[in-house]
Amino acid sequence: MNNGFWTVVGFTAKNKLRGKAFLVTTLIIAVIISIVINLPYLISQFSGEGKPTAVGYLDSSSEKAKSELFTSTRIADMLNTYYGKQEKPELKLVPIADAGSAEANEKALKQAVADDVIHGYIEFSPGKESDFPAITYKSESLMESKVSDSLTAALQVVKMEAVIGGGGLSDEVKALLTKPIELDTVQISTVEGAGSIGSGKTKEQQGIDFLTVYVIIIMLFMAIMISGQMIASEITAEKSSRVMEILITSVSPLKAMFGKIFGMFLIVLLQLALYIAVIVINMTLPQNIDKLGDLGISLSEIDPVLVTYALVFFFTGYFLFATLFAAVGSIVSRTEDLGQAVLPITMLSLAGFYICIFGGMNSPGSMLMKVCSFIPFVSPYAMVTRLGLSDPPLWQVWLSIATLLASILVAGWLSAKIYRAGVLMYGKKPSMKELFKAMRAYK
Structure with a gap:
């Protein structure tokens, strides 16, 4: 040494x-x-996150004849259109047939969740004719922030598109209103x-x-x-x-x-x-x-x-x-x-x-x-x-x-x-x- x-x-x-x-x-x-x-x-591979999450809604035939701007069926169709435009859709709206009564509809929706047909479902609580309905998302899991955040963002877009579409605006004005703002940041x-x-x-x-x-x-x-x-x-x-x-x-x-x-x-x-x-x-x-x-x-x-x-x-x-x-x-x-x-x-x-x-x-x-x-x-x-x-x-x-x-x-x-x-x-x-x-x- x-x-x-x-x-x-x-x-x-x-x-x-x-x-x-x-x-x-x-x-x-x-x-x-x-x-x-x-x-x-690895989580996405084992949990199926690569596939869109199925969210159910009640497909009421009585609503299809209504002329209101914000029916549950019309909102669901617009949500499907919104997610269909995404390269990798986060959610997919799945219609559940109307069973004839509130109790039967609730049972049918819960059964669809139990059968893994859907992950959860949304319920519409209609307000005034010109108001956007209150929407509740229900599922077996706690803290469904991913689904709820995605639905909140999508519903905001759907609401804006529905209001703009019902206002008789031209396509050019609609495109200008819906075009996202591009904000760049540069460190100086x-x-x-x-x-x-x-x-x-x-x-x-x-x-x-x-x-x-x-x-x-x-x-x-x-x-x-x-x-x-x-x-x-x-x-x-x-x-x-x-x-x-x-x-x-x-x-x-x-x-x-x-x-x-x-x-x-x-x-x-x-x-x-x-x-x-x-x-x-x-x-x-x-x-x-x-x-x-x-x-x-x-x-x-x-x-x-x-x-x-x-x-x-x-x-x-x-x-x-x-x-x-x-x-x-x-x-x-x-x-x-x-x-x-x-x-x-x-x-x-x-x-x-x-x-x-x-x-x-x-x-x-x-x-x-x-x-x-x-x-x-x-x-x-x-x-x-x-x-x-x-x-x-x-x-x-x-x-x-x-x-x-x-x-x-x-x-x-x-x-x-x-x-x-x-x-x-x-x-x-x-x-x-x-x-x-x-x-x-x-x-």
């Missing part, structure tokens, strides 16, 4: 790659990623020397940036959690098995700590490369690439500037947390105590992750996100979010990077002192007073 740092790096990487638990866990996570990406397609830059944009981004480019930021934040969180736990558990395991005593006699504590951090970093890079490859392969499958195309998103439009900055914050964020995990792992003598010891660091990473996922993705330019951009434990998440979804000034980006680098130097120096003092302290976890005394005594 006289080669020092690189010997520790190689030993750490090889030892982890040979472990069956590591290989199995990596494979399982890759399979889970594939399932999650393809979950909507108002700051010279912006961090990521400069000339603005279209709606499609914003979509791919949103997807990129989302993936990067999740990957950073996974890297910190997986590698941090592995670094801390590796050091604690060596300490509890007394291997650390042999290691320290061959390699200086400083080289041992940073060698483990860097060796684990290589393992994490290998893992993430595999996960990214799995994501790209799954996203380019026909069923997924078609959905991205429908949203106007193309993987070829990923912003290289955003990716470059994201890698910088990814690396700096990793090394900041890794040094802290190594320090904590060095003062714990038993692996069963490790979970409680690393909890504060885990909470710091969780805080950054949740702030960006649940707040920053919707309001990247908020004051909270601006402040978080300069807090070292949160800034890797916050600044990546701002770079992808807003337009921070260049000086803020580099100030955030400089703050992170300074924090890594301070955390590395402090972690090295804790590591040198803690790796040979056995028994119960040392108190802050004992640890501080040992750090001062170590020259």
Whole structure:
């Protein structure tokens, strides 16, 4: 072990790659990623979502002779016309014959649901002659938001078309009134020397940036959690098995700590490369690439500037947390105590992750996100979010990077002192007073 740092790096990487638990866990996570990406397609295949949902209605022959504008039969016919124009119809209206009385009709509709002829049915409660009837959708399932939302949108269109059609308007005026409004959005830059944009981004480019930021934040969180736990558990395991005593006699504590951090970093890079490859392969499958195309998103439009900055914050964020995990792992003598010891660091990473996922993705330019951009434990998440979804000034980006680098130097120096003092302290976890005394005594 006289080669020092690189010997520790190689030993750490090889030892982890040979472990069956590591290989199995990596494979399982890759399979889970594939399932999650393809979950909507798998659900549609097994649940029959590719077919329109059958919705029943009472086909009353007595209504066909009525001249009112809004009869149930006329509305149902217009709904069928509306859904018939869709490339992939969401719903299909199925007529159920009138049984002669309200009780018999209700029974017939429920029997049709029980026989899987229809998924549910709509009932019309007529109002005044010129009023649109109140409509109720009934089914066996709770929270039928997909069907109810689709019906609400379709009925709004049907109502408008019926009113326009009964007003004696020309076809040109009807087409003008029903033509949908096209609103495009473009992200602009108002700051010279912006961090990521400069000339603005279209709606499609914003979509791919949103997807990129989302993936990067999740990957950073996974890297910190997986590698941090592995670094801390590796050091604690060596300490509890007394291997650390042999290691320290061959390699200086400083080289041992940073060698483990860097060796684990290589393992994490290998893992993430595999996960990214799995994501790209799954996203380019026909069923997924078609959905991205429908949203106007193309993987070829990923912003290289955003990716470059994201890698910088990814690396700096990793090394900041890794040094802290190594320090904590060095003062714990038993692996069963490790979970409680690393909890504060885990909470710091969780805080950054949740702030960006649940707040920053919707309001990247908020004051909270601006402040978080300069807090070292949160800034890797916050600044990546701002770079992808807003337009921070260049000086803020580099100030955030400089703050992170300074924090890594301070955390590395402090972690090295804790590591040198803690790796040979056995028994119960040392108190802050004992640890501080040992750090001062170590020259």
